[in-house]
Amino acid sequence: MKIVILGAGGRLGAALMREYREKYDLAGFDHARLDLANLDDARAKLRGMNFDALINAAAFTNVDACETERDRAFLINAEAPGILAEICNEKDARLIHFSTDYVFDGEKRAPYTENDQANPISAYGESKLAGEKLVLAAGDRHLVVRVSWVFGPDRPSFVDAMIKRAQKEEKVDAISDKFSTPTYTHDVANMLPQFFERDVAGGILHFANAGKCSWREYAQWALDCCRDAGIPLKGTTVGALQLSEMTNWVARRPVYSVLSTAKYAEVTGRASRAWREAVADYITRFYSKK
Numbered sequence: 001m002k003i004v005i006l007g008a009g010g011r012l013g014a015a016l017m018r019e020y021r022e023k024y025d026l027a028g029f030d031h032a033r034l035d036l037a038n039l040d041d042a043r044a045k046l047r048g049m050n051f052d053a054l055i056n057a058a059a060f061t062n063v064d065a066c067e068t069e070r071d072r073a074f075l076i077n078a079e080a081p082g083i084l085a086e087i088c089n090e091k092d093a094r095l096i097h098f099s100t101d102y103v104f105d106g107e108k109r110a111p112y113t114e115n116d117q118a119n120p121i122s123a124y125g126e127s128k129l130a131g132e133k134l135v136l137a138a139g140d141r142h143l144v145v146r147v148s149w150v151f152g153p154d155r156p157s158f159v160d161a162m163i164k165r166a167q168k169e170e171k172v173d174a175i176s177d178k179f180s181t182p183t184y185t186h187d188v189a190n191m192l193p194q195f196f197e198r199d200v201a202g203g204i205l206h207f208a209n210a211g212k213c214s215w216r217e218y219a220q221w222a223l224d225c226c227r228d229a230g231i232p233l234k235g236t237t238v239g240a241l242q243l244s245e246m247t248n249w250v251a252r253r254p255v256y257s258v259l260s261t262a263k264y265a266e267v268t269g270r271a272s273r274a275w276r277e278a279v280a281d282y283i284t285r286f287y288s289k290k
């Protein structure tokens with residue numbers, strides 16, 4: 001199978017490159033090699049290649065910057081994925097496009113399913129939802145995979161920032177009244193081939209590790225895992241911050257954006273593993289060695 005990955009330098013894209021290198025005929029483009037803001041160039045580069053699946057892990061992911069650079073957000077997160085889907089149609093290839101829990105407004109208090117109405121409350125969420133719609137309108141084989149709180153070894157995320165702070169300082173705080181679920185890039189890499197190796201139906205799919213937590217619980221569990229792995233820390237208890245204290249945020253963020261993985265389990269016959277297990281695995285594999 002020939003696979004092309006966009007966003008190959010990002011947290012998720014780099015993980016997919018690393019994990020698929022041995023298994024597939026793989027090509028990847030990072031931001032420097034293919035700029036989705038330059039649609040003519042992106043078109044020319046991709047039209048000149050052959051592939052069975054195109055995985056788009058590139059996006060304008062800075063949620064606050066999207067608020068002030070709205071046009072750029074819509075160009076990269078919406079218009080470009082629509083063009084990618086059309087290029088895939090020309091080649092009879094499948095587009096796997098990543099999206100986000102931020103398409104929801106966060107008013108629900110039970111996991112969001114693929115049938116729940118999206119209602120973004122930020123320019124980032126709006127642009128990602130617009131991208132989903134363009135991809136799905138282009139063809140029914142294309143797959144939109146919504147993920148949440150992505151973490152992994154290829155680019156630092158929230159959990160790494162918390163561990164780094166706890167290594168330097170005794171005081172570590174995290175928000176205790178915002179809820180979602182971490183998603184380990186390694187687990188995304190494991191689950192995705194079930195969707196591009198077989199000719200399964202396209203549409204929207206939610207994927208995250210199982211369960212739900214606040215940022216404070218997530219950080220506390222990471223520090224607990226570090227302690228168990230013998231990683232020295234100055235801070236061991238995560239204090240609680242409130243969302244209302246985040247006065248420097250530009251964009252609004254959903255308070256609750258847990259993604260239901262029931263459809264994933266139904267389609268594949270497999271359940272995603274619990275977030276605590278995934279975080280523990282990550283820390284054991286990538287921190288114990290540092």
Ligand SMILES: NC(=O)c1ccc[n+]([C@@H]2O[C@H](COP(=O)([O-])OP(=O)(O)OC[C@H]3O[C@@H](n4cnc5c(N)ncnc54)[C@H](OP(=O)(O)O)[C@@H]3O)[C@@H](O)[C@H]2O)c1
Pocket residue numbers: 007008009010011012013030031032034035036037056057058059060061076098099100101102128146147148149150151155
């Ligand atoms: N991170 C999360 O917690 C999270 C949560 C929900 C959904 N998602 C979604 O998951 C996907 C992967 O995100 P991630 O966590 O891997 O984020 P990431 O580390 O920010 O990766 C995004 C990649 O896209 C690249 N990029 C930005 N603008 C581009 C452009 N104009 N042309 C080409 N490439 C461009 C970035 O390159 P530069 O850094 O060089 O600009 C970066 O390598 C995205 O669709 C995102 O919306 C992420």
